[in-house]
Amino acid sequence: MDDFEPRIIAFLCNWCTYAGADLAGTSRIQYPPNIHIIRLMCSGALDVTYVLKALLEGADGVLIGGCHPGDCHYQNGNYKARRRVGILKSILEQMGFDDDRVWLRWISASEGQYFADTVKEMVASLKEKGPNPLRELGGT
Amino acid sequence: MNNNYRLEVKDGVLETMAAFLRRLLEGGMVDALLVPVRTPTGDNVVQTLITDPTMLGNVDPVAPVLPVNSARLVSDLTATGAVGRLGAVLRSCEVRALIELVKLKQASLDNVVLIGVDCLGTYEMNDYAELTAGSNGNLSTDLLAQAKEGHIAPHEGHQFRVACQMCEQPVPQGVDLALGLIGLDTAREILITASDELAEKLDLSPAEVPAARQEAVDALVAERTAERDRRFAEIRQRVVDMPSLLAEFSRCIRCHNCMVACPVCYCKECIFHTATFDHASAQYFRWATRKGSIRMPTDTLIFQLTRLNHMATSCVGCGMCESACPNDLPVATIFRAVGEKVQALFDYVPGRSLEEELPVATFREDELTSLGERE
Numbered sequence: 001m002d003d004f005e006p007r008i009i010a011f012l013c014n015w016c017t018y019a020g021a022d023l024a025g026t027s028r029i030q031y032p033p034n035i036h037i038i039r040l041m042c043s044g045a046l047d048v049t050y051v052l053k054a055l056l057e058g059a060d061g062v063l064i065g066g067c068h069p070g071d072c073h074y075q076n077g078n079y080k081a082r083r084r085v086g087i088l089k090s091i092l093e094q095m096g097f098d099d100d101r102v103w104l105r106w107i108s109a110s111e112g113q114y115f116a117d118t119v120k121e122m123v124a125s126l127k128e129k130g131p132n133p134l135r136e137l138g139g140t
Numbered sequence: 141m142n143n144n145y146r147l148e149v150k151d152g153v154l155e156t157m158a159a160f161l162r163r164l165l166e167g168g169m170v171d172a173l174l175v176p177v178r179t180p181t182g183d184n185v186v187q188t189l190i191t192d193p194t195m196l197g198n199v200d201p202v203a204p205v206l207p208v209n210s211a212r213l214v215s216d217l218t219a220t221g222a223v224g225r226l227g228a229v230l231r232s233c234e235v236r237a238l239i240e241l242v243k244l245k246q247a248s249l250d251n252v253v254l255i256g257v258d259c260l261g262t263y264e265m266n267d268y269a270e271l272t273a274g275s276n277g278n279l280s281t282d283l284l285a286q287a288k289e290g291h292i293a294p295h296e297g298h299q300f301r302v303a304c305q306m307c308e309q310p311v312p313q314g315v316d317l318a319l320g321l322i323g324l325d326t327a328r329e330i331l332i333t334a335s336d337e338l339a340e341k342l343d344l345s346p347a348e349v350p351a352a353r354q355e356a357v358d359a360l361v362a363e364r365t366a367e368r369d370r371r372f373a374e375i376r377q378r379v380v381d382m383p384s385l386l387a388e389f390s391r392c393i394r395c396h397n398c399m400v401a402c403p404v405c406y407c408k409e410c411i412f413h414t415a416t417f418d419h420a421s422a423q424y425f426r427w428a429t430r431k432g433s434i435r436m437p438t439d440t441l442i443f444q445l446t447r448l449n450h451m452a453t454s455c456v457g458c459g460m461c462e463s464a465c466p467n468d469l470p471v472a473t474i475f476r477a478v479g480e481k482v483q484a485l486f487d488y489v490p491g492r493s494l495e496e497e498l499p500v501a502t503f504r505e506d507e508l509t510s511l512g513e514r515e
Contacts (some may be wrong), residue, residue, distance in 0.1 A: 049411060051445040056442050058431075069505065069512070078147045078512075079503035084449075086508045087482050087500075091448050094478050096381040118514075133382040 002128045006126035007062035008035045008119070015073040017065025023112030031116035032123045035063065042066070043104075044077025048088045051102060057134045061101045061126045063118070068106040078106065084121045090115075098129065101125065142318075145332040145339055146347035153284055153326045157319065158199040160332075160342075161255075164227050165193045165212070167341055173215060176201050183269035187213055199490050201229050201257040202280040202321065204300070205268035206339040209403035209460045211237035215247040222251040231259040232312040233458035236491020237403035238453045239314065243498050246406045253338075256312025258321040260284070260292050264463055271295055284326045290356030291363065303459020303472045306368035308361050314493065320349075323356030367433040375470065385441070388474070391467040392440040398471050399447060401464035404454045404490075412443060444471075448478055453499040454490045455479040474482030 014017040018039045024031060040046055043066030046053050064085060066078040085104045093098040103122055107115050149156045164170050171214065177188040178198040185203035187210050188198060205492030214228050216239075230238065235256050241247040260283040263271065269277055279295065286292045294300050312318060317338055328392040332344055333355065339346075379388050396412065399405045417439055427434045455475045464474035483489060485508075 013186070041408065047411065048449045049416075049442065052442050052445050052449070056445075065286075066512070076503060079505065080500070082342050082508050082511050083486075083500060083503050086485055088449055088453065089511075090485060091452060091478055094481060095445065095448075096379050103368045104512045105514070107469055118315055121514075137386060 004127060004131060006123055006131070007049075007058070008039045008063055008126070009120060010035050010056040010063040011043070011046050012037055012063075012064060012065040013042055013067060013073075013078070014039055014041050014069035016071065017043075017105070017115065019109035020065070020107040020111045020115040022066075023109065024116045025112075026125045027112045029112055029116040030134045032118040032122050034126075035119050042072065042074050042077035043072065043081035044072070044084075046081060046084070048084055051088060054099070055101065055132065056134060058132050060104065060129075060132045061122055063080050064102070064104045064124060065107050066104070066113075068108055071108065101126065101132070102128070141314075142333050142335055143339065144347055144349050145334060145344035147319075147332050147344070148331040148437065149326060149328055149330060152281075153321075154200055154202070154280060154332065157201060158196045158329065160330075161199060161227070162196050163194075163342055164253070164255075169225070169338065169341055173227045173229065174210065174217065175199050175227075175229040175338075176203055178203070183266075183272050185263065189217070193194070198226045200280055201319070202260060202284060203244075203268075204260060204279055204283055204451060206234075206261045206262040206301070206458075206460070206463075207265055208401070209237050209458050211241050211247070211403040214238050214252065214439065215241050215406075218248045218250075218252060219246055221248065225253065227255055228252045229255045230312065230315075231257060231262075232309045233259070233307065233456055233491075234403070235312045235315055236309070236456035237458060239494055240404045240456060240498075241406060241490045242494060243501075244404070244406055246455075249494075253317060254315040256315035256318045258287070258312070259304070259307070259310045260287055260320065260321070261294065261307075261310075262299060263294070264301055266296050273296060275446070284321060286323055287321050288323060288352065288356065290322055290359035292360065294333045295340070301459055302371070302462055302470070303457055303476075304363055306371055306473075306476070307457065308348040308365045309369060310364070311357055313477070316383055320353065322360060323351060336511055342370040359465070362449035368476070371473050372480070375473050375477050377475075389441055389444050389469065391469055392444060394437050394440045394443050395466060396443075397464040397466060398461035401460040402447075402451065403458060403460065404456065405451055407450075412439075416496050438500035448475065451475065452482040453486070453488060456491045 054062050066081055072078040089099040105118050172191045174189050176185045178185050178200050185200050185205050186207055200489050210230050211234050268449045318333040459472035
């Protein structure tokens with residue numbers, strides 16, 4: 001599986017993590033190109049159906065990025081996102097899906113380096129896990 | 141504070157219940173009653189909205205059949221404001237679903253007298269029709285005769301609905317008026333639990349709860365809990381990885397019946413009815429080209445998993461989903477088993493209290509703190 005390159009779908013909040021990713025770019029910090037970013041206004045605006053869609057369509061991992069607790073642009077969207085991700089991970093785990101393929105990370109607009117490190121860590125972790133088993137099993 | 145009262149049974153328990161409900165209507169405590177009534181054909185018992193006290197003749201709140209979870213009906217009657225005072229005769233799972241709907245702002249209890257009845261279990265509608273056709277007696281009184289001991293066996297050759305077999309909450313909680321049956325000699329008496337105000341209006345005589353009542357309820361709950369745990373263990377053993385998950389839902393045809401039957405799946409604009417899942421032809425061809433093949437209809441597993449995510453915190457376990465499934469998917473068991481763990485994350489019990497906020501509508505700063513942090 002040496003040549004396996006994981007595909008990660010990332011849902012990043014506009015105000016913190018997306019800006020953090022932007023900072024990584026403008027600061028010319030290198031990170032793996034395995035990540036496909038979708039910008040949301042808030043992590044709390046994410047309907048988990050899109051996370052499920054990504055996983056069921058064969059994405060190897062999903063990263064959800066929001067502002068640090070207490071820093072949400074909309075007061076508390078990230079706390080609500082945390083609950084939803086908690087529910088999602090519990091359901092995935094119970095339904096026989098490896099819930100460690102779903103990461104929630106608080107990354108602020110000033111943390112370009114941390115964003116790049118997170119992507120590197122996630123890619124390494126997913127390389128160890130191998131491809132999403134659904135890819136082998138065909139469609140859902 | 142609700143107290144206990146004794147209602148003497150004369151000329152049959154169902155007749156006594158009808159007479160009791162009649163007093164609510166005639167005494168002006170309610171303007172209309174939503175109550176299960178036998179259909180003229182005799183093969184079904186359906187919720188009926190009654191304003192004329194003389195129409196209460198075929199009332200049967202104990203009938204072992206549940207065509208719809210009536211929380212939905214109370215929502216229809218109250219969501220935009222009930223114009224009159226409604227007395228709603230419900231089972232425990234219907235009360236719990238209604239409490240969830242109130243919290244979801246889909247129903248209101250402002251003008252409602254909640255009347256809960258002990259549930260002895262229900263059959264699938266077709267089973268009920270079949271049983272009534274082949275029976276001379278009354279299915280309700282058959283079951284009531286067993287209620288005293290707290291061991292309620294279904295009629296021979298039939299099973300209660302799966303949700304009922306594993307229902308550990310047969311006694312409704314949080315109602316204004318409760319009709320207790322389990323652990324009582326219902327040929328002689330019914331246990332009424334009511335507020336002082338209602339009791340005074342109904343001229344009820346105070347009573348002690350018979351000692352056998354709690355014993356019988358405990359026995360029934362223990363039996364059902366054991367069945368629940370057995371089914372939970374079975375499903376947890378069976379669904380362990382992706383192939384087993386796919387196998388579990390391989391018979392799903394995404395007909396949405398479970399969603400329609402679910403009392404708490406309330407969204408007026410469900411995402412599965414929006415353009416998000418209304419794919420263009422090109423989309424299907426693109427998917428099929430990328431993967432080589434796609435199963436049709438698409439989106440079956442995402443439908444089930446999304447519903448789990450949207451619903452698991454509020455699932456009251458009424459099992460209407462499973463009754464509605466044309467392919468007998470064990471959705472009630474799956475939703476309850478998954479729901480149990482999800483609800484435990486937030487120490488939430490759906491339908492327990494109006495005071496407890498819906499888990500997805502609130503949060504605590506000091507919970508789930510490892511989520512979001514680097515490991």
